[in-house]
Amino acid sequence: MNAAPQFSTKERILGAAEELFAQQGFAGTSLREVTRRADVNIAAVNYHFGSKENLVNEVFRRRMDDMSARRLQALHRAVARDPSDLEGILAAFIEPPLALAIDRSGSAFVRIIARAYAEKNDGLRRFLSDNYGHVLREFARAIAVALPELDRDDLYWRLDFTAGALTYAMADFGITQRADGRSEAAHCRDAAQALIQFAAAGLRAPRTLRTDPEQGLEKHA
Amino acid sequence: MNAAPQFSTKERILGAAEELFAQQGFAGTSLREVTRRADVNIAAVNYHFGSKENLVNEVFRRRMDDMSARRLQALHRAVARDPSDLEGILAAFIEPPLALAIDRSGSAFVRIIARAYAEKNDGLRRFLSDNYGHVLREFARAIAVALPELDRDDLYWRLDFTAGALTYAMADFGITQRADGRSEAAHCRDAAQALIQFAAAGLRAPRTLRTDPEQGLEKHA
DNA sequence: GTCTATAGACCGATAGAC
DNA sequence: GTCTATCGGTCTATAGAC
The missing domain is CATH 1.10.357.10 (Tetracycline Repressor, domain 2)
Structure with a gap:
């Protein structure tokens, strides 16, 4: 279910976020869930995207x-x-x-x-x-x-x-x-x-x- | 903008929740916002409704x-x-x-x-x-x-x-x-x-x- | 670029006095 | 029924080592 590991950290975050946003909405999805599913560190999302x-x-x-x-x-x-x-x-x-x-x-x-x-x-x-x-x-x-x-x-x-x-x-x-x-x-x-x-x-x-x-x-x- | 005070606490909570849910969604609205707008205590929502x-x-x-x-x-x-x-x-x-x-x-x-x-x-x-x-x-x-x-x-x-x-x-x-x-x-x-x-x-x-x-x-x- | 650690705030829910 | 106080948990965002 997780994003394939051959993609970059940025791509993995985007993919995981897309799936979770679709399931739970934007407010209902935390960045921690996203980074957990993408198997990247929580700090990476702010490094690559700046904000939620x-x-x-x-x-x-x-x-x-x-x-x-x-x-x-x-x-x-x-x-x-x-x-x-x-x-x-x-x-x-x-x-x-x-x-x-x-x-x-x-x-x-x-x-x-x-x-x-x-x-x-x-x-x-x-x-x-x-x-x-x-x-x-x-x-x-x-x-x-x-x-x-x-x-x-x-x-x-x-x-x-x-x-x-x-x-x-x-x-x-x-x-x-x-x-x-x-x-x-x-x-x-x-x-x-x-x-x-x-x-x-x-x-x-x-x-x-x-x-x-x-x-x-x-x-x- | 606040609900009229002649209504019961329960009614005021319902009215405030309705407005905020419409504006911000369910996950995007906290019970604290609801009770603030309804001008009732935060504990009232759990007393009257049990859960969010x-x-x-x-x-x-x-x-x-x-x-x-x-x-x-x-x-x-x-x-x-x-x-x-x-x-x-x-x-x-x-x-x-x-x-x-x-x-x-x-x-x-x-x-x-x-x-x-x-x-x-x-x-x-x-x-x-x-x-x-x-x-x-x-x-x-x-x-x-x-x-x-x-x-x-x-x-x-x-x-x-x-x-x-x-x-x-x-x-x-x-x-x-x-x-x-x-x-x-x-x-x-x-x-x-x-x-x-x-x-x-x-x-x-x-x-x-x-x-x-x-x-x-x-x-x- | 990626990590750990944490700041600073907010959350839902409840206990217990009145 | 309504209040205060608080528990235990979550959150976004960032500082700073590597």
């Missing part, structure tokens, strides 16, 4: 840079092929993170992403928004081109819904369980296919009618 | 019982009116939590739900599944009746996606910001309307075609 917060950021950077590049590359390929191919755009958004989930080395990371969204007030969220917000904005632009009739508010809402569904599916929450005969890889492909189908239909839905500001949800208690 | 874990459970129970009852009541009303009214079923699922988000007293709680889904390995998840899992199963049954053509796997996937989108929207992650002129209540109604429209279209999408197990997502590195 910076270690968290570096755990993200190691995977996110690659994942964002894969998403944008797939997006540009899909748009060059056919700018109105909504399914192609969605596949570019959805498949790279789910492909990462197949790897043993990346499966912990996708659960970390879900945790990051729940840890709302951290510097981590600013770090993610600053460093990777442009990816989401580029997808929003491509979808606006593919669906020119789509209302701007609906576009943003629905892109958020898609991201939420993806995050949720990646973290394998929920009631859908992998069938016994189906491999992990096949399960992820099923998820990607199902989500592309679901999100494409949702994005193509008729414009949402806004209710009168006076009425609507009943406020209770 | 049990306090977490009670924070949930206080809101979840009511929310689940509202969801099921709305579901039964919608199904009695028209068993094929998918939008009505979805409204029964989506509106009670978003209505809770409007209340000042409940807005922290909806963010806690998102945290609960991210805190994967706790007893909390078992607690939620044991106590409230039947609600989700009842919605699955109603949707299966409303959409008899819908494939069983697709139903479960798409219900998960809807729950993920709802969780994400409630916690106001994502890029959709409330417009300056729009009230919090109107914003929540917008979210509910947009999500019902999105999820209904997604659920009505054609059956997802499963790929051949041999091909699919490229496994990388």
